[in-house]
Amino acid sequence: MKAIGLMSGTSLDGVDLAVIETDGETVTAFGPGRTYAYTPEDRVVLERALEEATGLTERAARPGVLAEAERRLTDRHAEALAEFFSTFPEHRDVAVIGFHGQTVLHRPERRLTVQIGDGAGLLRAVQAMVPGPGPVLVHDLRAADVAAGGEGAPLVPVYHRALVRGLKTAGPVVVLNLGGVANITWLDGEMDPIAGDTGPANALIDDFMKQRTGAPFDRDGAAAAAGRVDEAAIARLLDHSFFVKAPPKSLDRNDFRAWVVERAGLEHMSVEDGAATLTALTAASIAACLSLLPRRPVLLIAAGGGAHNATLLRMLRERLSIEVITADEVGWSGDLMEAQAFAFLAVRALRGLPLSFPTTTGVPCPMTGGAILRS
Numbered sequence: 001m002k003a004i005g006l007m008s009g010t011s012l013d014g015v016d017l018a019v020i021e022t023d024g025e026t027v028t029a030f031g032p033g034r035t036y037a038y039t040p041e042d043r044v045v046l047e048r049a050l051e052e053a054t055g056l057t058e059r060a061a062r063p064g065v066l067a068e069a070e071r072r073l074t075d076r077h078a079e080a081l082a083e084f085f086s087t088f089p090e091h092r093d094v095a096v097i098g099f100h101g102q103t104v105l106h107r108p109e110r111r112l113t114v115q116i117g118d119g120a121g122l123l124r125a126v127q128a129m130v131p132g133p134g135p136v137l138v139h140d141l142r143a144a145d146v147a148a149g150g151e152g153a154p155l156v157p158v159y160h161r162a163l164v165r166g167l168k169t170a171g172p173v174v175v176l177n178l179g180g181v182a183n184i185t186w187l188d189g190e191m192d193p194i195a196g197d198t199g200p201a202n203a204l205i206d207d208f209m210k211q212r213t214g215a216p217f218d219r220d221g222a223a224a225a226a227g228r229v230d231e232a233a234i235a236r237l238l239d240h241s242f243f244v245k246a247p248p249k250s251l252d253r254n255d256f257r258a259w260v261v262e263r264a265g266l267e268h269m270s271v272e273d274g275a276a277t278l279t280a281l282t283a284a285s286i287a288a289c290l291s292l293l294p295r296r297p298v299l300l301i302a303a304g305g306g307a308h309n310a311t312l313l314r315m316l317r318e319r320l321s322i323e324v325i326t327a328d329e330v331g332w333s334g335d336l337m338e339a340q341a342f343a344f345l346a347v348r349a350l351r352g353l354p355l356s357f358p359t360t361t362g363v364p365c366p367m368t369g370g371a372i373l374r375s
């Protein structure tokens with residue numbers, strides 16, 4: 001099946017779109033993909049939506065700015081698809097679209113995870129762009145897992161497993177996603193994947209750079225490379241119950257924001273030292289999570305925007321003492337992997353196959369999911 005995945009991640013940087021051919025078990029072809037960046041105004045609205053969402057108690061409620069944010073986000077996804085189809089008209093015959101939406105609140109302990117994005121509205125927009133009846137759209141992919149008592153995240157492990165099956169590696173492998181939040185999938189032969197969020201990846205670095213320099217992120221890790229890590233601050237920051245909890249576990253984008261304000265002492269640091277310390281926190285929290293796995297991995301494959309951060313990769317190599325390579329180095333696309341994963345997950349949802357497992361989200365039994373909308 002030809003499937004398109006659409007992902008708007010915790011970095012709030014844009015809509016990632018990718019095409020794959022898959023039966024939900026293996027990937028037979030990788031098609032093109034693109035990122036359609038949000039405007040600064042979009043980002044302001046999404047940031048306000050995340051703040052407003054902290055008060056939500058129901059996943060369908062859209063008070064205040066959330067209604068506007070959902071409309072805007074749905075429009076941006078429709079525009080992304082329109083632009084993609086005009087660049088690649090041969091992909092207008094897509095059979096299924098996986099639409100993640102934007103997480104604005106993630107509180108699985110309250111059985112609540114909220115992704116904004118109007119599935120029915122997006123499907124109507126797509127029908128006007130393509131010939132024939134149009135594709136099936138699958139959205140709300142986290143809801144069933146959380147309703148059943150799972151963490152609702154991460155969901156990419158089943159896709160990581162499909163990719164790693166194509167590699168010839170001896171010993172356990174970890175696939176690491178470095179988005180706003182970091183998550184890992186540990187794969188050892190045919191055992192169920194073990195997965196979880198490890199802590200912040202780029203979100204705290206991005207927020208710090210924006211506040212101190214106006215730049216949206218630390219490009220290539222240049223600021224961090226010129227700074228000195230405050231190891232005492234790292235020790236204070238790692239002294240949090242999340243970092244000693246074995247996976248599966250998951251986070252909201254802003255879970256460590258207050259903790260860092262309270263404990264890091266960033267206000268006394270230069271831009272370079274602050275960036276270095278936050279980058280080291282990402283590496284150190286990944287190292288802490290790897291020490292909680294049944295067997296040490298022999299190889300770590302890094303994907304997501306943070307795989308472009310050379311300083312972060314260096315710190316990972318120093319703190320992990322295992323081989324660290326990027327997804328692009330094994331022939332995958334580090335930037336498109338999450339969008340591809342939601343294409344893959346949509347096909348699995350259509351087939352009723354599990355999206356999550358007790359070892360990836362803590363759900364009591366393997367769980368399918370997704371709301372399916374047909375043209």
Ligand SMILES: Nc1ncnc2c1ncn2[C@@H]1O[C@H](COP(=O)(O)OP(=O)(O)OP(=O)(O)O)[C@@H](O)[C@H]1O
Nearest residue numbers: 009010011179180181202217219220304305306308
């Ligand atoms: N050249 C670069 N140098 C350093 N960091 C980069 C670079 N390019 C991207 N990034 C970082 O990657 C982030 C985007 O990563 P990505 O698109 O994987 O996140 P996301 O999918 O939004 O998040 P998540 O996976 O948590 O949902 C940017 O916000 C930035 O911090």
Ligand SMILES: CC(=O)N[C@H]1[C@@H]2OC[C@@H](O2)[C@@H](O)[C@@H]1O[C@H](C)C(=O)O
Nearest residue numbers: 010103106153154155156179181183
């Ligand atoms: C609730 C939510 O949207 N979580 C995201 C976030 O971004 C990274 C990490 O935290 C991961 O758990 C998840 O996204 C990926 C795509 C996942 O579900 O696998």
